[in-house]
Amino acid sequence: MNAHDDREHELQTLLRQEADRVEVPGDFAPVAIAGRRRQQRTRAVIGATVAVAAIAVAVPALWSGRGAAPVPAVPSTTTSVPSPTGTVPTPKPTSPPPTGGAPVGVVATRSNTYAVDDTIRVGDTVVRLEKGTVVESFAVLSNGGFVLMSRLSTPDAQTELEILSPAGKTVRAVRGGGSYVVSPDGTRVLVKSGTSNAVAVYAPDGSVVAQRQDRREPGAVVGDVAYLNGDESQGSLEWNLATGATRRLPAHIVAVSADRTRAAQSWTVPTDTFEDFCWAVVDLTQPGFPKKIERCGQKGNPSMFQPTAFSSRGTYLVGSHYVDGGFWFSAGVVRVSDGAVVVGGGDASRLVSGWSWHLEADESTFVISRNTSTPVSPATQNTLQRCSLSMQCEQTQPPLAVKDPNGFTEPRYVVPR
C-alpha cells in the first residue's frame, strides 16, 4: 500500500468514524411533508392581484342576483379594534360572534383589511373567526366577503378553504381544502379541491358559476375566463366560464394580466442543478403565444424569482425570490418590460422578508406582513407595514412576537392576497 492509498484509507476511516457519531432520534418524514405543504401555502399566499374595489352598493346587487334578499345589517357583530401591543388583541364584542349579519359602516377592501390571529380587521371593524383559527391566507371579494384558507391551532387540524360573507358566515366550504385564486375584481373565485380533480368557480355568495374535472391547478381567473396551470404534458387551459369553450395554452401559466393579453409562466428547469428557476411572459393575442420576455437560470434569473401575479396595469410581475425552507418568503417585484428586479433579490441587504403581501392598485406601494426580526432568521417579530417600491416603509400595526408552535414560526398578521 503506497502513501496515497494510506491517505485514502485514513480518510475513509475518519469519515466513517465521524458519520457513526450521528444518530437520528427524530422522524424527518412528517417534517418534510409539513415543510412542503407550508411551501405551497406560502407560495399561494404571496399571490397578488389587482386591488378589489369593493363598493357598498355591490352587496345588495350580488345578494339580489342570487335571488335572496340582501342580508340585513346587524350591528352586534362589530366592535372597535384594539391596537395590538405585543400580545394577541382581545376584541370584546358587544354580543356573540357573527352568525350572518354584515358589519356596519365599512366594506372590506384589500387596502383596509388584514387578519391578526383569529380575527379579520376591516377598518375599525372586527370579524371574529372561530376561536383558535390560524389564518393561512385570505382574499377580499367584491361584496366585502372573504375567501379564507385556515386551520385550527390544534396539532392535527386540517386546512380548510371557505368563502365567507362580509360578516364571516361560511357560505361555501370546499372539502379537503385545496388551492384558489381570485379574479382582479373579486367577483370570481377559482378553486381546485385538495382531495380530487374537481375544479370550480364560485361567486362571492358561494354559488357555483362553473365546474369541471381537471388535473391542472388554478392559474388565474379574469372576468369570465379561468386559466388552469398545467405541466408540459397537459399544457395550460383557457376556460370560458360563460360558454364552456376551452383553448389549450402553453404550460406553467401562473398569472394573466387584467386585460387578458399576457400570461406569466413560472417553471423550473429539470437539470442537475435542480434549482434553475425560469419565468416568462407570453402574448395571448398572437398565434403560437410568442414569448415577450424570458429569464432563466443562474445568469438570467439569479434571484430565482417566481411570479404569481401581474400588477394592476401589468407593469410588474409580483411574486417571490427563492428562499430555502419556506416559513417566510422573500417578496419580489420585477418589471415586465426588461425583467429588472424592482423589489428584493440580490444579496441580504435587498431581502424583503415576510409572510404575506400585496401590491396595491397604484403599482407603487405594497402592504406586507413583514418579518422585522434582527437577524431575519430565526424569525421572532412580525409587523404590518406599508412600503413604497423604493422601500420607504411605515409601520401600520405594531410588532408582535411570532408564534412558534412545534418549532415552526408562524406570523401573527396576514395581509389579503
Added chain:
Amino acid sequence: MESIDREADFSAYVRARQKSFARFAYLLTGDAYAAEDLVQAALVKAYAKWDRISGVESPDAYVRKIMVNEHTSWWRRAWRHRERTDSELIRVMDPAGVDAPAHDGELWAHVRSLAPQQRAAVVLRFYEDLSEAQTAEVLGCSVGTVKSHTSRAIRSLRSTMKEVTP
C-alpha cells in the same frame, strides 16, 4: 399516486433512509444544525418531486444529488435561514473512539475546510464508496473534475498531515 399513498410511500422511504442521509449531510456540512437543515430542505424538495423520484432506480442517488446541490447553493447565497428553531432530529454523539488517532481532529477540521464541491467529491468517493463516474453524476460534473477534486483534496490533506505527523 393518490395523496395518502404518496405520503405513506414517502414516509416509509424516509424512515428507512434518514440515518444514512443525516450522516451524509453531517459529513458535507460538518455541523449538526446545518446537517439537519440540509436533510430537511432536501427531503422537502424530494417530496415535491416524489412521483418522479420514487419511480427511478435509485432514489438515494437522487436525494444525495439534491443535498449536494442544496449545500452548494447555500454557499452561493449571502444568507440562509434555519428551517426550525429547535433541533431534535439529529444528534451528534461525543467521539466514542478512545483509540482514535490523535490527529483525527486536525484531519476532520481540514476536511471541513475544503470547498463544498471538493468536500462532496471526497465524501461521495470515500464514504459513500461511489465510483468516479457515479460521483460525477451526483456532482453534475465530468469524471476528470472528480479526479481533480479528490486528488487535490488528498494532496492538501497529505501536506496538512505532514505538519501534524512528524
